[in-house]
Amino acid sequence: MTTQNTIPLPETEIPNAARIYDYTLEGTFNVETDRQAAEYMFHLVPSTRKWVKLLRSFLQEVARELYAEGFTQFLDLGSGLPTTDHIHTVVPKARVIYCDNDPLTVEYGQALLKDVPNAHYILGDLTNPAEILDSPVVKSVIDPSQKVAIGLNAVLTHLRWNEIKSLAETLYGWAPDGSKIYETVETKEIGKTTPQFQQFLAIFQQAGSPMYMMSLEENMEVMRPWHFIRIEPVADYLERDRNYITEADREGVGLEFYAALLGKYGSGR
């Protein structure tokens, strides 16, 4: 899975999370500083690349499935870089709005999408979802008479319990009937940790984007009133071989990522 970078990148000493993620996906939208930061993370948690690739595969698979179900509008939240393996290339006929709270990611995103008329990139913080939903782009692109596919892929771990709760409730109040959320949830065994995993978490803490790990049950509770239609380990969702995830990939902390689909009114449409 490779991506093409079509805009120039600055030489910088400061790594950027979205460019690090792109390097993890073996894309070309990154600079040496990002690659060094990523390699240090792989050193601490070697399964990082494997998990991140699975998360991106889920994003692509679920976009295809939802489009096949008749979803023609996507509001993808906490999007990272809209490189050539993101939603607008998987379902090119759909209308897509990407959103991120990192201004640099949004700047890159808008540049990458400048020739893509049905994909847009907005700045927005998931801790203030009302502002995102009130934005002129959302108001002009999303047809409120049609169901919306709402994405929360690989982002909930950056939000606190009360922030997710408020986000879920606000999205539910706004979303047309029949809308669906696609999300992934990162979990680990409660109380289990290793020095490497602690160091890994400390990197995000120092970068100002701490990671909060919640259990699957907590996620199911906090996402109410959305109705869970499907939830399973991401490797199972993608029908990977049952030994695809090894004990080593769990990093001594019982690491697991779940993929889920949630619906409004549990309509299953």
Ligand SMILES: C[S@@+](CC[C@H](N)C(=O)[O-])C[C@H]1O[C@@H](n2cnc3c(N)ncnc32)[C@H](O)[C@@H]1O
């Ligand atoms: C791990 S990346 C996931 C990117 C993409 N969703 C994917 O699955 O490939 C998480 C993204 O969420 C963004 N993010 C983190 N906290 C956020 C918040 N409060 N509001 C909006 N975006 C946020 C980060 O800037 C980053 O680009």
